[in-house]
Amino acid sequence: METVFEDGNLIIRPTKPDEPGGVIMSMDALAAWSQLLGTSSMDETVKAVLKSQDPGIIDKQTGENAWTGAFEGLQAALNDTASTVSMVASDGETVLNDPLTAAHNRTRTLLELSEASEDDDTLQLGVADSHSGQVDSYQGVDLSRIDTVLHQDAAVEAYDEAVERFYKALQPTSKQQEGK
Template sequence: MSSTFEMDENGLCIIRCDPPVDGSDSFVFQPEVIASWKALLGLASTREAIAAIMQGREDTSRYDPKTGRGVWTGAFEALESALADSATGVSMLAADGTVLDDPLTAARNKTREGMSLPVMSNEIDARMRAALAADASGVEASSGIDTACTHDVEGLDAFLSDESSQAMLDECEERFYEALMPRQSQQN
């Protein structure tokens, strides 16, 4: 018995789990989900995103039917705000490389809590950003998501190391961020 990963003819990522992970025997999602989870939860890698998808369980009691706000709303709003700030040159990094009191990390943590995933401190966020910035670190950066559930998934390592898969995931990430970037006013 083993777990497997595949991309089907429709471009869906399918993970069949044997034994089940947290009671689920399969996960089916589009590659765009990986990009959105990485951005909205502050994840360090595609592997971490897939592990979060496999382990995350949404607290539906946090959904407000009157406003439509749910677990993910704050993370979307904070990321949009951070992107708008970065477009105007505001940085959340101090001169020594530490993350300042970051509203994006706080919003991500509320979403992580609402998805039953571990939260991260500003210190962990700063260490993760530093590790991602170091080209030859050789160590996979982590935001605190346990990736053990992904290590024995047959086919996942091949997907993660495949150049065409990486190009496709990079395109998904670019489209995700592009959709959130502030747009110039069209007024004349």
């Protein structure tokens, strides 16, 4: 797989015409995923995208999907209306007192991702280099290339702008504020 940053998108494409796979991720999508999952880096977010399994609608009456809780948690945190709650993590032992972290972890669980960093989890699922033990690919994607591509100035700038747009979109408009 070849990984490049073109036209504001991270593109992972097969190197051979008949090879299956390939992904195109806009920086807007990458920014949204990172903020909703609470990932620590762009490459961790890409790994989460590659590994995730979206369950679709999980509550047909409310329309709730895997992302609903993360959006609600983030909006509550932005509005500073989140109260401290205790929640038990899926491992049954860890107690979380931060509603946003709890929302991130619930979304991660629904997408069949670990609650821990995808960097750690991917190390167990990728193909290890026989000399260093480090993972160099996942699903045929060269992870070191993703890291290199995403740290190019143009990609970093596009990502930062996309994060800014994401948060701006979550802010209430003047009409929404008037309607309260």
